[in-house]
Amino acid sequence: MSANTALSIAGLFLHPLKSGAALPVQDATISETGLQFDREWMVVDADGEFVSQRELPRMALIKPELRHSELVLRAPGMLPLHLRLDGAEGELKVRVWNDTMPAFDMGDLAAQWCRDFLGVKGLRMAAFDSEAQRLAEPRYSAGVQALNAFSDGFPLLVLSQASLDEFNRRLQAAGHSAVGMERFRPSIVLAGVDTPHGEDQLSRLHINTADGPVELALTKPCPRCPIPDVDPTTTERQPHISELLRAYRSHERLGGAVAFGMNAVVVQGPGCNLRVGDAVTATVAF
Numbered sequence: 001m002s003a004n005t006a007l008s009i010a011g012l013f014l015h016p017l018k019s020g021a022a023l024p025v026q027d028a029t030i031s032e033t034g035l036q037f038d039r040e041w042m043v044v045d046a047d048g049e050f051v052s053q054r055e056l057p058r059m060a061l062i063k064p065e066l067r068h069s070e071l072v073l074r075a076p077g078m079l080p081l082h083l084r085l086d087g088a089e090g091e092l093k094v095r096v097w098n099d100t101m102p103a104f105d106m107g108d109l110a111a112q113w114c115r116d117f118l119g120v121k122g123l124r125m126a127a128f129d130s131e132a133q134r135l136a137e138p139r140y141s142a143g144v145q146a147l148n149a150f151s152d153g154f155p156l157l158v159l160s161q162a163s164l165d166e167f168n169r170r171l172q173a174a175g176h177s178a179v180g181m182e183r184f185r186p187s188i189v190l191a192g193v194d195t196p197h198g199e200d201q202l203s204r205l206h207i208n209t210a211d212g213p214v215e216l217a218l219t220k221p222c223p224r225c226p227i228p229d230v231d232p233t234t235t236e237r238q239p240h241i242s243e244l245l246r247a248y249r250s251h252e253r254l255g256g257a258v259a260f261g262m263n264a265v266v267v268q269g270p271g272c273n274l275r276v277g278d279a280v281t282a283t284v285a286f
Contacts, residue, residue: 007280009207010161011181011189016071018042018150019052020062021232022182027275030214030266032147034155035187035274037066039128041083041106042150043114046122048094050150053227056118057235073113081113083125094126096150101132126150136265142217146265154263157222158199159186163260166196170248176240183228183241184260188216190280197249199262203285207269207278214269218285221251221259228260 014023018039029036042050043059053059058075065072073081088104095101103126105111110125128149136146136154148155159181168178181189193199200221207214229241242258251259 005192005282005284007190007192007282009188009274009276009278009280010191012274012276013182013186014038014066015185016041016064016066017062017073018050019059019227020064020073021060022185023064023066027273030269030272030274032266032270033149034151034266038187039150041071041125041127042094043118043123044092044094044126045120048092050094050096051123053230054225056120057230057237058118060230060232060235062117075117078113078117081110083110088127092124092126097152099134101134102129103127103132104129140219140263141265142219142267144265144267154220155266156187156216156264157185157261158188158190158205158216158218158264159184159261160190160193160197160199162193162196162198167244170244174240174244179241182232185227186261188274201284202262202282204283205264206281207274209269209272209274209278211272212269214272214274215267216264217267218262218264220263221253222261222263223254223257224260
């Protein structure tokens, strides 16, 4: 790829409920924590520890919808759960990996809905408190104060369509069916990357929006957990996904861990609106 490469946004995905289903959107607002409404709610156990598809694959069936003033969650066999965006009913202390922080409790009805669908006692639903100031790892933050909501560690995940196409080529050559981009839970999908995993060589993305300039720094390859093994339509675990990734995507910067996509932070642009089709100028790292 050349030093300044012209790309475009091929897809935008929100994951309002951490580890719930992806919500493809045509536009999304940049916030200090990545994309507005992304991973701003999560399910926690009785100790406040987050739960995910790692242990509860049925979470993949919880489909979100964002309306003007509420988040609506739907799941098979359940009535829709309507949550007002400003509808917190209390406070919680929650934990995401090594970070403990204050959060808002979405109330007993939301808690019971989670328990009924996921079949686990003691669950509650938390909403992100923007005063929590949860920071991404400073050495991978491009010199900015990179804030997170409930994401694992970084505000954004950037993937190219070329990377998924190559993965599916290998899957099908091995006799398996192709998979969708939602398996890998990106925030932003890039078109125009001319080689598979070319996003690994990008350092900055610049997007001129109608609201002003956006600049994102791609700072660290994303190590992958087993969640891509979960079929998002059936919740069946398919270990051949991770097995194939291990066969060709061990990354030296991660000590041999499997990498797929690039973690990114917001350098400039909170309040600006990204749209599918927006032109992107990428700077290649040397």
